[in-house]
Structures are given as C-alpha cells and as structure tokens.
Amino acid sequence: MGLLFINGGLNKFFNYMPVPEDIPEPMLKDFQAIMEIAWLMPLIGLAEVAGGLLILFPKTRALG
Numbered sequence: 001m002g003l004l005f006i007n008g009g010l011n012k013f014f015n016y017m018p019v020p021e022d023i024p025e026p027m028l029k030d031f032q033a034i035m036e037i038a039w040l041m042p043l044i045g046l047a048e049v050a051g052g053l054l055i056l057f058p059k060t061r062a063l064g
Contacts, residue, residue: 001052001055002051002052002053002054002055002056002064003052003056004052005048005049005051005052005055005064006048006049006052006053006056007052008045008048008052009044009045009046009047009048009049009050009051009052010045010049011045012041012042012044012045012048013042013045051064052064
C-alpha cells in the first residue's frame with residue numbers, strides 16, 4: 001500500500017506513467033484547472049510520498 005502512494009507521488013514530479021486518452025471531458029477540465037495552480041500538484045505529490053513512507057514503516061504506520 002505504501003509503495004502505491006510513493007509511486008503515485010513520484011509520478012507527479014517525473015510524469016513517467018502515461019495519461020489515458022479516453023478521459024471524460026468534465027474530468028479533463030477539472031484536471032486542467034488543478035494543473036494551472038503551479039504549486040498544488042507538487043504539494044499533493046509530496047504528501048503522497050510522505051504518507052507512503054509513513055505507511056511503509058511499521059512504527060509510523062498509524063500516522064500514515
């Protein structure tokens with residue numbers, strides 16, 4: 001579970017997973033609006049990586 005969060009968070013920085021071509025139009029508009037806020041996606045990615053690391057280690061699993 002923690003590795004999935006880390007993978008998703010790192011993808012927000014390095015964009016190594018392709019975006020599907022058949023995204024519904026309303027969802028695409030929402031995603032483009034979020035991408036216009038330059039600091040938001042790195043913040044979400046950082047939170048996902050931090051949460052994934054917390055879940056990965058047993059002593060901090062309750063904090064993740």
